[in-house]
Structure formats: C-alpha cells, structure tokens
Amino acid sequence: MKIKNGNVATPIGFQAGGMHSGLKRKRKDLGWLYSQVPAVSAAVYTTNQFQAAPLKVTQESLAFSPFLQGVIINSGNANACTGEVGIQNAFLMRKWFAEQVNLQEYEVAVCSTGVIGEQLPMDKIKSGITQIPKVDEIHHAEGFSEAILTTDTFVKHACVSLFIDDRYVTIGGTAKGSGMIHPNMATMLGFITTDAKINPSSLQQALKMTVNETFNMITVDGDTSTNDMVLIMANGLAGNQELSESHPEWPVFLEGLKEICTSLAKQIARDGEGATKLVEAHVYGAKSSIDAKIISKSIIGSNLVKAAIFGEDANWGRIVNAIGYSGVIVNPDLLTVSLGEIKVVENGLPAPFSEVEAKQYLQSETIQIFVDLGEGHGAATAWGCDLSYDYVKINASYRT
Structure with a gap:
C-alpha cells in the first residue's frame, strides 16, 4: 500500500x-x-x-x-x-x-x-x-x-x-x-x-x-x-x-x-534538466530480458528520439534507428512500434496512422513507446525524458 x-x-x-x-x-x-x-x-x-x-x-x-x-x-x-x-x-x-x-x-x-x-x-x-x-x-x-x-x-x-x-x-x-x-x-x-x-x-x-x-x-x-x-x-x-x-x-x-x-x-527521469515529458520505452518479444534492456535504454538514450518527442513529432524512424544500432540482433520483419495506442510500424513496415492524433498524444506529459520484437519472451522498461532548449541553458552556466 x-x-x-x-x-x-x-x-x-x-x-x-x-x-x-x-x-x-x-x-x-x-x-x-x-x-x-x-x-x-x-x-x-x-x-x-x-x-x-x-x-x-x-x-x-x-x-x-x-x-x-x-x-x-x-x-x-x-x-x-x-x-x-x-x-x-x-x-x-x-x-x-x-x-x-x-x-x-x-x-x-x-x-x-x-x-x-x-x-x-x-x-x-x-x-x-x-x-x-x-x-x-x-x-x-x-x-x-x-x-x-x-x-x-x-x-x-x-x-x-x-x-x-x-x-x-x-x-x-x-x-x-x-x-x-x-x-x-x-x-x-x-x-x-x-x-x-x-x-x-x-x-x-x-x-x-x-x-x-x-x-x-x-x-x-x-x-x-x-x-x-x-x-x-x-x-x-x-x-x-x-x-x-x-x-x-x-x-x-x-x-x-x-x-x-x-x-x-x-x-x-521526469525531472531531467529542462525536461517537459517523461518517456517510457516498453520493449517486449525479445530473445532475452538482457536484449530488451539494451534496446529500451538505446531508445530513451537517443538524442534524436528525445528531441522529436520534445517537438511532438511522431518521427518513428528515429526509434527504429535506435533499435538498429543498439547492438542487439533483431528481425526487422517482425518489428512493431506504437506511440501509446497509435501503431506506427507493423511487421517492419510503416503503419497508416493519423499525424494529428499522434501529435495530440505527444502533447501528453508521459509518453509511452511500445516495441514488440516478436522473437521471444524477454521484456524490459526504461525511463527517460525529452531534450529541450533549456537543457543547454542549464548546463552552459551550471557553475555560475
């Protein structure tokens, strides 16, 4: 309790x-x-x-x-x-x-x-x-x-x-x-x-x-x-x-x-310097929990993903890119990605979705990214935040 x-x-x-x-x-x-x-x-x-x-x-x-x-x-x-x-x-x-x-x-x-x-x-x-x-x-x-x-x-x-x-x-x-x-x-x-x-x-x-x-x-x-x-x-x-x-x-x-x-x-994670949003990357269907952890960290650690979320841009290509360079071997043809309940990638290909609805979702304070690798039972969740202009302002003058 x-x-x-x-x-x-x-x-x-x-x-x-x-x-x-x-x-x-x-x-x-x-x-x-x-x-x-x-x-x-x-x-x-x-x-x-x-x-x-x-x-x-x-x-x-x-x-x-x-x-x-x-x-x-x-x-x-x-x-x-x-x-x-x-x-x-x-x-x-x-x-x-x-x-x-x-x-x-x-x-x-x-x-x-x-x-x-x-x-x-x-x-x-x-x-x-x-x-x-x-x-x-x-x-x-x-x-x-x-x-x-x-x-x-x-x-x-x-x-x-x-x-x-x-x-x-x-x-x-x-x-x-x-x-x-x-x-x-x-x-x-x-x-x-x-x-x-x-x-x-x-x-x-x-x-x-x-x-x-x-x-x-x-x-x-x-x-x-x-x-x-x-x-x-x-x-x-x-x-x-x-x-x-x-x-x-x-x-x-x-x-x-x-x-x-x-x-x-x-x-x-929500209080990240200059952050406006909490970002959660939920990865499942991985070959192992270790693989799922690596990929989820890669997603939330991507400056391009973080910047896109700050800009409320449903640029799912950046998420796919972060999965691809994570070091984990995956089958691209089995990949499904969703922003909240909005599916943006299915079986490795673009899924039709409403840009207006996606932008509206990305205005939320908590953004959930769901990734299904379709290869196993490994799962993990990582937490991060968006990347705003204020992050640079805060860290450019930290000592003063």
Whole structure:
C-alpha cells in the first residue's frame, strides 16, 4: 500500500532534517539522516572511475561494519577530484557529525553532490554540523530532501507499507537527480529506509538486484556522475522475523523495495534538466530480458528520439534507428512500434496512422513507446525524458 505523503523518515525510528549552511546562496545545502538504533545497511556506488571522496569514506564505514546509524550530506560541492585534501575533508565531515550525534565514526555515511574540482569550505561545513539539533527529536524529511538537491526542480519521495509476519513494515525513500543521469547506477543519490529486520547479505543482494531493474534503467543525458549512490538502511524496529531469501514473505519485501525504487527512478527521469515529458520505452518479444534492456535504454538514450518527442513529432524512424544500432540482433520483419495506442510500424513496415492524433498524444506529459520484437519472451522498461532548449541553458552556466 502506497503511503500518501510518506517519506524517508516515515519508517519507525528514523529522523531526517536539512538546513542552510552557506554552501549555496539561499537554498538548504546540509542534510542528515538518523536511525534511533544501528541499522543494517547496504549501498551501490557509481561506476565512474573518478569516484568522489565521500563515497570512499562511506565504503570504509560499511567495510568496517554493515551497521550505520547516520548519514551526513552536503550539496553545492561534490568534493570530487580533490585529492588527499578532499579525502581528509570527507573524513572530517564523518567525524564532526558522529561527535554531534554521539555515534562512532564508522556508524556514519558521507555524501556530497554539486560542482566537481573545488575543495569544500570546511568552516561552513563544521559550523553547519555543530548547529544540528538533537536528531532524535527532529522529523523534517522535507528539509532533508531539499538539502540534497542540485539542479532538481522538485523533491522526490516514495513510501509503501507492507504486511509481513502479521506486522506492518514500512519502506520510505528520497532521491535527487536531474542531470548526469545514465544507466550503470551511480548517476544520482538515493536514500531508502525501512523498519524491517533484514539479513545483511540479503539486503545487499536485494538492493543490487532492484537497482539494476530500476535506477539502472533511466537516462537523461548519457553522463555518469562521480559521486552518486543508493544507500538503504534497515533498523528492524517493525519487529518482524529476520527477512532473507528463505523467509516465505521475502518476495513481498522485494516487491515493496522495487515499488520505491521505480517511483524514485521515474521521478528523476521526469525531472531531467529542462525536461517537459517523461518517456517510457516498453520493449517486449525479445530473445532475452538482457536484449530488451539494451534496446529500451538505446531508445530513451537517443538524442534524436528525445528531441522529436520534445517537438511532438511522431518521427518513428528515429526509434527504429535506435533499435538498429543498439547492438542487439533483431528481425526487422517482425518489428512493431506504437506511440501509446497509435501503431506506427507493423511487421517492419510503416503503419497508416493519423499525424494529428499522434501529435495530440505527444502533447501528453508521459509518453509511452511500445516495441514488440516478436522473437521471444524477454521484456524490459526504461525511463527517460525529452531534450529541450533549456537543457543547454542549464548546463552552459551550471557553475555560475
């Protein structure tokens, strides 16, 4: 069951907050997430070779112990490509926050997002952290979600309630992402909390599998960031029996986790820099699910497809072109393509359709592209957005 207005602090025992510390001119730029008890935690990180300093510090925390109790994050500065000084600054963020909330340093994860190649203004970071109030009394998830934003135009929340072991279990999440969004994870920041009790190794596998089906199936601009990750914390306060692959209701938890990640992924795609439309590419009839994933990503990643959708032009040739260069071997004579319910290609040939009706459909905020390859049972869905004039405007002046 979806929880309306639920968020990352809705599960039992979680608090969150955000504040303005001076890294940005006006907007909140320092956020924190806190669990009342140590929480089993897992993360998936960027595939970019230039991995930012905060990720390395978070990885060290989780390598020491799979239990975290706090997260400190700043926006406005990525602390990436900052050398040894950047590493030490990330460790200082961890140390200062741990002292402020009375935790061990290894119980804290650190994240940063923003401009690459600039050292953090540590005086402002320290001043902000020392002003954080008693975290176990603060429930301001909206402030946390605002503090992690960069070029995003809205905060992103998701929350569901499950019934496991005759108890209600809650999963909540928030994310940021608008640009530098491309498959292979780590193109955004995602924070997921749950009051479920879960086996550590099972949680890591569940996160990895779910990320591959959700966050790894979105793209905005083909760029993969240096900083981003998805982090999940499970504090066990719901009182269920420990979940693992052998638990009879494990699929229920997996479905809930997938619902959260899918919702957040779609919100990120919809909030692509300058985007006016969410684009969904549904591919089925493939020889395998891997083939379907590759083709769906190829479609939503095509700048020509994205530009045509922005211009509300039913140029199906661009979709066919993206399928053709995806690297997957297909039979062109079996291909069917539809824009919503409007069939534009059938058995590899143009299908008669009304240009007026197609243009009217392309004026919708959500555009669905359906591709039937007619060769098997493999299926996948990928999410993206259109490509507008504003994308260039936003990224041409990002540092200023």
